[in-house]
Amino acid sequence: MDRIIEIIVATILNHNIALAYILGMCPLIAISTNVRNAKGMGLAVVFVVTLTGIINWPIYMLLKSTGTSYLSLLVFIITIAATVQFLEMFLDKFFPKLYNAFGIFLPLITVNCVVLAVSLFFANRNYNFAETTAFSFGSAVGWMLAIILVAGIREKMAKNSDTPRGLAGKGIVFIILGILSLAFIGFTGLANI
Amino acid sequence: MGKGGNVDMKWIRLKYKKWFNISKDGLVKNNQIVIAVLGICSALAVTNRVENAIAMGLGVTFVVMASSMTVSLIRNLIPSRIRMVTYMVIISSLVIMVQMFLEAYFFDIAKALGAYVGLIITNCIVMGRAEAFAVKNPVRYTLIDGFASGMGYTYVLILVALVREILAFGTILNVQVMPDAWPKWVVMAMAPGGFFVLGVLIWIIRELSKNFEVEMK
Numbered sequence: 247m248d249r250i251i252e253i254i255v256a257t258i259l260n261h262n263i264a265l266a267y268i269l270g271m272c273p274l275i276a277i278s279t280n281v282r283n284a285k286g287m288g289l290a291v292v293f294v295v296t297l298t299g300i301i302n303w304p305i306y307m308l309l310k311s312t313g314t315s316y317l318s319l320l321v322f323i324i325t326i327a328a329t330v331q332f333l334e335m336f337l338d339k340f341f342p343k344l345y346n347a348f349g350i351f352l353p354l355i356t357v358n359c360v361v362l363a364v365s366l367f368f369a370n371r372n373y374n375f376a377e378t379t380a381f382s383f384g385s386a387v388g389w390m391l392a393i394i395l396v397a398g399i400r401e402k403m404a405k406n407s408d409t410p411r412g413l414a415g416k417g418i419v420f421i422i423l424g425i426l427s428l429a430f431i432g433f434t435g436l437a438n439i
Numbered sequence: 440m441g442k443g444g445n446v447d448m449k450w451i452r453l454k455y456k457k458w459f460n461i462s463k464d465g466l467v468k469n470n471q472i473v474i475a476v477l478g479i480c481s482a483l484a485v486t487n488r489v490e491n492a493i494a495m496g497l498g499v500t501f502v503v504m505a506s507s508m509t510v511s512l513i514r515n516l517i518p519s520r521i522r523m524v525t526y527m528v529i530i531s532s533l534v535i536m537v538q539m540f541l542e543a544y545f546f547d548i549a550k551a552l553g554a555y556v557g558l559i560i561t562n563c564i565v566m567g568r569a570e571a572f573a574v575k576n577p578v579r580y581t582l583i584d585g586f587a588s589g590m591g592y593t594y595v596l597i598l599v600a601l602v603r604e605i606l607a608f609g610t611i612l613n614v615q616v617m618p619d620a621w622p623k624w625v626v627m628a629m630a631p632g633g634f635f636v637l638g639v640l641i642w643i644i645r646e647l648s649k650n651f652e653v654e655m656k
Contacts, residue, residue, distance in 0.1 A: 269480050269484070271479035272478070272479060317535070320531045323561075327524050359562075362560060362561050367554055412646040413638070417652075424631045424632075
């Protein structure tokens with residue numbers, strides 16, 4: 247149990263997948279213009295990443311036992327695309343409210359590299375099932391934390407700051423991310439993954 | 440006028456050639472990283488050393504060219520509803536090839552890049568080129584487009600990596616260029632360094648090319 251908590255803390259803070267491993271940048275930059283959308287995208291990511299992590303683990307074990315782990319990339323990406331597609335249809339049919347809340351974010355997740363990265367990382371680390379679940383969930387929550395932080399800062403900046411025109415728009419996000427990620431370096435050594 | 444006029448005419452004619460415009464788009468005008476801000480993850484995560492940047496850049500160039508070519512070849516056979524999945528399968532097969540090639544011939548670089556080679560699959564540039572260009576154009580143009588986009592990506596990666604490697608380790612391609620007394624800026628090799636260098640690079644390029652993004656208020 248200690249190990250599970252340690253992994254969750256580590257993946258949210260000092261091994262944050264967005265701010266320490268620089269993953270999932272395209273959606274993070276594109277959707278962080280306001281906090282509401284950032285929250286929607288973040289929740290959708292938490293949902294999908296945890297689910298695909300859980301599904302991909304047994305599949306990876308199967309591939310490993312048959313000695314075909316070089317195919318894992320191809321299999322992971324198909325699982326992810328299929329899960330997202332299935333989730334979309336399932337939510338649309340049974341939970342239309344939730345489906346409307348996720349809206350456009352769900353299909354966008356297929357190209358979010360966080361999803362694939364989480365599967366590839368646990369494959370490299372020989373986690374057991376519980377550790378994989380914790381790792382997937384924690385990484386996704388860490389990503390959500392990062393996108394909401396950036397969105398909050400951008401919302402404030404849009405009102406009050408005079409950004410140089412060359413940095414206006416997406417350029418300034420890199421500076422924000424740089425400062426945030428400097429701050430997160432302060433957590434170094436807090437927990438191990 | 441005479442000769443000078445001819446050169447001018449040649450230049451003007453060149454400007455209207457399709458391949459010239461496609462290359463210019465990919466390399467400068469719509470540079471995938473600096474202007475379109477796509478493919479950032481790998482651009483930042485692997486650029487702490489120049490050799491990694493070169494390997495990653497060439498890998499992505501190969502994947503973009505080969506996947507665009509394949510998509511373009513079978514573009515009339517792909518049903519549009521499942522085209523995304525089709526791209527994914529094509530791209531991931533190619534990425535597996537790159538990964539195996541690197542592991543066989545450049546093991547150190549493969550080790551340093553780690554999972555980021557596999558993440559070429561979700562590099563938005565590859566998917567973006569397939570969806571925005573390859574699916575509508577004949578093979579010969581998709582090759583030029585793939586090459587230009589890939590090279591546009593590669594040179595930005597190398598630029599970022601040059602700055603970071605010099606500041607963080609005082610070396611270029613592991614050859615020492617700074618004096619021994621150089622205080623190594625270790626933070627440049629970590630995530631914040633990548634963000635700052637790319638942010639400043641975007642600023643400089645947008646300022647030089649007068650290509651500003653309109654901010655919505």
